[in-house]
Amino acid sequence: SQQGEEDPQALSIQEGENATMNCSYKTSINNLQWYRQNSGRGLVHLILIRSNEREKHSGRLRVTLDTSKKSSSLLITASRAADTASYFCATDRDTGRRALTFGSGTRLQVQP
Amino acid sequence: DTGVSQNPRHKITKRGQNVTFRCDPISEHNRLYWYRQTLGQGPEFLTYFQNEAQLEKSRLLSDRFSAERPKGSFSTLEIQRTEQGDSAMYLCASSLVNRGGVEKLFFGSGTQLSVL
DSSP states (O other): OOSEEEEOSEEEEETTSOEEEEEEESSOEEEEEEEEEOTTSOEEEEEEEETTOSEEEETTEEEEEETTTTEEEEEEOSOOGGGOEEEEEEEEESSSOOSOEEOOOEEEEEEO | OOSOEEEOSEEEEOTTOOEEEEEEOOTTOOEEEEEEEOTTSOOEEEEEEETTEEEEEOTTOOTTEEEEOGGGSOEEEEEOSOOGGGOEEEEEEEEOOOTTOOOOOEEOOOEEEEEO
16 A cells, blocks of 8 residues: 555646645654656655654745644645656655655646 | 666567566665556555665565665666566666665666566
C-alpha cells in the first residue's frame, strides 16, 4: 500500500495562479520530501521538511507539515507553464524500511 | 555529466527473454536504489545498496529479479524470463547519507522496458 497519497490526482490551472497539492501518509516519519517529474524523465528533488518543522520555503515553493494529521501540502505560487509536471511526496519512516516511499502523485497542468 | 546515468534508455524484448539494465550513480554517493514506475503511478521501491551491500529488497522483487553492485560503484538489475507485467520504467537513484541521516535522492532518467 502507498505510504503517501497525493490529492488531487490531477490539477489544471492558468499561468500565474497558485497550485496546491496535498499528501497524506500513514506512519511516523523522520522527514517528508517533494519531488517533481517531467514526462518520461527521472524525479528531481524539490524540498525537504523534517518532522519537527511546520513550514518551509524555497523560492516559489512553500511546504507545510502537520504530523498530528499526518499530512503535508505543497504550494507553488505564481505558476508558470514550465511547472507542468507530476509532483510526488516521499516519506522517510522513522522505523522499518529506510528507503523513501513515494505516493501516486499529482499531475499538474499549467495552461499558458 | 556528473548525474546518475542509466543504460539503455529504452529496451524492447520478447516475453521469456532476459534483460539487464545498468546504473552509474554519482561517484561519491554511497547508496544506490532501484525503483519501478508504471504509467500514472509513483515509483515503487525494489531494492537498495549501501556501498556493495544489498541491504533491503521489496517483496515486489521476485526471484526472477537480481541486482548487484560490485565494488560499490555501478549497479546492474537483471530480469530473467521477462513477463508482460514487467513492462515499466526502471529508475535508479543514488544518495550520500550524511551524519544527520537525511537523504535526498538523485534519479537517473530511467530505462523504459517493454515486454511484447
